Amino acid sequence: MSNVCASTPPGGATHATPATVTDRPDGGHPPLRFAVFGAGAVGTYYGALLARAGFTVTLIGRPDHVAAIQAHGVQLLTAEGSMHIAVAARTEAAAVADADVVLVCVKSGDTEAAARAIAAHLTPQAVVLSLQNGVDNAALLSRILGRPAVPVAVYVAVGLEGPGVVRHHGRGDLVLAPFPQAPQVLAALAAAGIPAAVSDAVPQALWTKLVINCAYNALSAITARPYGWLWAQDGVPALLQQVVRECVAVAAAEGIVLDAAALDTQVQHIAHSMATQRSSTAHDLLRGRRTEIDHLNGAVVARARAHGLSAPANQTLHTLVRLLEHGRGA
Structure with missing residues (x-):
C-alpha cells in the first residue's frame, strides 16, 4: 500500500478532498459512490482507502464496529504508522441504496442472506463486487440478485484489532473478472492507491x-x-x-x-x-x-x-x- 500518512492525534480523522477527474476515464462520469456490505477487516481496509482518496463510502457492519467508526473514524495501522480516516458507517442493508459500486465482503456462509438483504436497495446500475473467500460466492450473488456479480480475487493480510481498528500486515492488490464498468472502477481504485487489474483468469x-x-x-x-x-x-x-x-x-x-x-x-x-x-x-x-x-x-x-x-x-x-x-x- 502506498502513501501512508503519518499518525494523527487519537480521535482525529483525515478528511480528503473530493475525488477528481482521475476516476473519470471518459470525462463524463461523476465520482463513484461506494458501499461495503459486511465491513470487517477486509471491507473496512478497502473502504477506508477509498474514503481517504475522497470518494463517498459507506461501511455497513456490526453495531460495535460501526459505532466506533462513527465516533472516531477508521484507525488504520500499518508498518509505516497510524492514521484515522473519516468514513460513513451504518448497520442497515438499506445503506447500499445510493452506491454505484457495492463491495460484498461477508463470510461465505452469509452470502445468501447478504444478497437477499441488499437486493431491494440496489440501484439498477449498481455494480456488485464479491471480495470473498471461496470460488462460488459471485455465482450465488448473481442468482439471487438477478444481475451479474463480479468475482474478485483479494490478496491482502489485514485484521481487526478492535472496533474501528484495522491492522494491515501485507499486500492489498485485487484481480477482478471483466465487466463493462471496469475502466471506471479501476481508475477509482488506482486513485485510492489500491493495485488492481482485470483478468480472464479470475x-x-x-x-x-x-x-x-x-x-x-x-x-x-x-x-x-x-x-x-x-x-x-x-x-x-x-x-x-x-x-x-x-x-x-x-x-x-x-x-x-x-x-x-x-x-x-x-x-x-x-x-x-x-x-x-x-x-x-x-x-x-x-x-x-x-x-x-x-x-x-x-x-x-x-x-x-x-x-x-x-x-x-x-x-x-x-x-x-x-x-x-x-x-x-x-
Whole structure:
C-alpha cells in the first residue's frame, strides 16, 4: 500500500478532498459512490482507502464496529504508522441504496442472506463486487440478485484489532473478472492507491487463493499460531504439500488447471512474508464465531467426494476445526 500518512492525534480523522477527474476515464462520469456490505477487516481496509482518496463510502457492519467508526473514524495501522480516516458507517442493508459500486465482503456462509438483504436497495446500475473467500460466492450473488456479480480475487493480510481498528500486515492488490464498468472502477481504485487489474483468469486466481487458505487457515486456527511459526515445525511443510496436492487434484476435476509446484512455492513464501499473520479462521475461533471452514477445506472435501476422489488431509483439518467450533459454541 502506498502513501501512508503519518499518525494523527487519537480521535482525529483525515478528511480528503473530493475525488477528481482521475476516476473519470471518459470525462463524463461523476465520482463513484461506494458501499461495503459486511465491513470487517477486509471491507473496512478497502473502504477506508477509498474514503481517504475522497470518494463517498459507506461501511455497513456490526453495531460495535460501526459505532466506533462513527465516533472516531477508521484507525488504520500499518508498518509505516497510524492514521484515522473519516468514513460513513451504518448497520442497515438499506445503506447500499445510493452506491454505484457495492463491495460484498461477508463470510461465505452469509452470502445468501447478504444478497437477499441488499437486493431491494440496489440501484439498477449498481455494480456488485464479491471480495470473498471461496470460488462460488459471485455465482450465488448473481442468482439471487438477478444481475451479474463480479468475482474478485483479494490478496491482502489485514485484521481487526478492535472496533474501528484495522491492522494491515501485507499486500492489498485485487484481480477482478471483466465487466463493462471496469475502466471506471479501476481508475477509482488506482486513485485510492489500491493495485488492481482485470483478468480472464479470475477463476484460477480464486482457486489458487482457496488452496492457500486450505493450507494455512485451519492449521493456524487449530494451533492459534501464525504462519511463520507453523512452517518452522517438523512435519508441517509436508502436511501443507499434501493439502496442496489434494486441492490441485480436485481443481483439475472441476476443469481448473493449477501448478502444484508453484503453489508449494507460494505456501513457503507466505510463511516468510506473512510470518506474524494468523488466519481469519483462527481469529473467528478465538472470538467464538462460526468460521468459513465449510467453504474452504470443507468445500474441497465435498467436491472431492462428488468426483470420486479423496482428500484426507483436508478432511482431517476440516473436522478438527468443526470440533473446535462445537466445543466453543460457535
